[in-house]
Amino acid sequence: MIGKGKSIAHTSASMNYGWNQEKDAEVVLKEHLYGNTPNEITQEFKLLQDLNHNCTKNTLSFIISPTIDDGKVLNSKELTKITKEFIKQLNLQDRQAIAFVHKDKEHKHIHLYVNRIDFKGQAYNDSFIGKRSQQAAEKVAERLHLTTVKQIQFEKDFQQREIRQEIKRRHDLVIKQFEPKNFDDYIKAMAANKVKVIPSINKQDKLQGFRFEFQGHNLKGSSVHRNMSLANIGKEINKNSYTPLIQAKANTVSLLGTPVELSTKMALKIAKTVIKRTIDNGIGW
Numbered sequence: 001m002i003g004k005g006k007s008i009a010h011t012s013a014s015m016n017y018g019w020n021q022e023k024d025a026e027v028v029l030k031e032h033l034y035g036n037t038p039n040e041i042t043q044e045f046k047l048l049q050d051l052n053h054n055c056t057k058n059t060l061s062f063i064i065s066p067t068i069d070d071g072k073v074l075n076s077k078e079l080t081k082i083t084k085e086f087i088k089q090l091n092l093q094d095r096q097a098i099a100f101v102h103k104d105k106e107h108k109h110i111h112l113y114v115n116r117i118d119f120k121g122q123a124y125n126d127s128f129i130g131k132r133s134q135q136a137a138e139k140v141a142e143r144l145h146l147t148t149v150k151q152i153q154f155e156k157d158f159q160q161r162e163i164r165q166e167i168k169r170r171h172d173l174v175i176k177q178f179e180p181k182n183f184d185d186y187i188k189a190m191a192a193n194k195v196k197v198i199p200s201i202n203k204q205d206k207l208q209g210f211r212f213e214f215q216g217h218n219l220k221g222s223s224v225h226r227n228m229s230l231a232n233i234g235k236e237i238n239k240n241s242y243t244p245l246i247q248a249k250a251n252t253v254s255l256l257g258t259p260v261e262l263s264t265k266m267a268l269k270i271a272k273t274v275i276k277r278t279i280d281n282g283i284g285w
Helices: 011-018 038-049 068-073 076-089 129-143 149-178 183-192 230-238 264-284
Strands: 002-008 026-031 059-065 097-102 109-115 196-201 206-214 217-220 252-255 258-262
Touching: 002 129, 011 038, 011 059, 011 097, 011 109, 026 076, 038 109, 059 076, 059 129, 076 097, 076 109, 076 129, 129 149, 149 183, 149 206, 149 217, 183 196, 183 230, 183 252, 206 230, 206 264, 230 264, 258 264
Parallel strands: 206 258
Antiparallel strands: 002 059, 026 097, 059 109, 097 109, 196 206, 206 217, 252 258
16 A cells, blocks of 8 residues: 655645546545535635644645555445544544545545644644655555555565566577577567567667566666676677677667667677687687
8 A cells, every 4th residue: 555645735626636526536534524515625624724824735635545456345434444544643633634535447546635734723744744654554554454565566576576587588598599690680589589679779879778578577688687788698699600790880780670879888898709709719729
């Protein structure tokens, strides 16, 4: 579950958005309020906000988002409980508050508005309210046995680790079995192994690396493995061919029949492989 929070001055506009019936809005919490329209609620907020003229951003706006899977099974009563627990975690009890649930999208979420000004005219300290909102959502999720951000991140990291390992395995297979002689060969062989290789061209129109697309994931080569940077892939390809991979005069390589320029530094890194191989062959001869 994710929690976001901030202080706002535009209470009426936000309240109207939260209570937008086109978004299937449902009121799941109303504390110390009697109105039945956004304008009526705004006016009730204003009665207390007029007690404190120093505070201009006098409404606290929160979004509480359970995961999609959790949201599918949460009923109105449970969403109310989540909201109350969230308020408790932030010590916002005994204040005017109203919360709506939006169900118009697959991702069910709660919009919560709390009067920053209490019944004594004192303003709530909103320092680091964004970070505190996330921490509150984490605690609520743990207490109510819902999915936390930490769990989501762990699962995401675990899945990406497996994806990276599989891309690297297919890369190794291509290098060893297909023995590509140039980048075009490499890209085609990776495609045959269900990995799409996407050239990364920088603002100077120079090739700076490859991205790898596999099973819905799009990763930079060096993020997959350090051996999958452009320079390292170029070095591996150079080992398979005595035809220069790089056109020396222009520092270009061919990609799908089109010459693409490399930076001088990148070209030198790749070219070192050919120089070293030539020296090694000379010594062996």
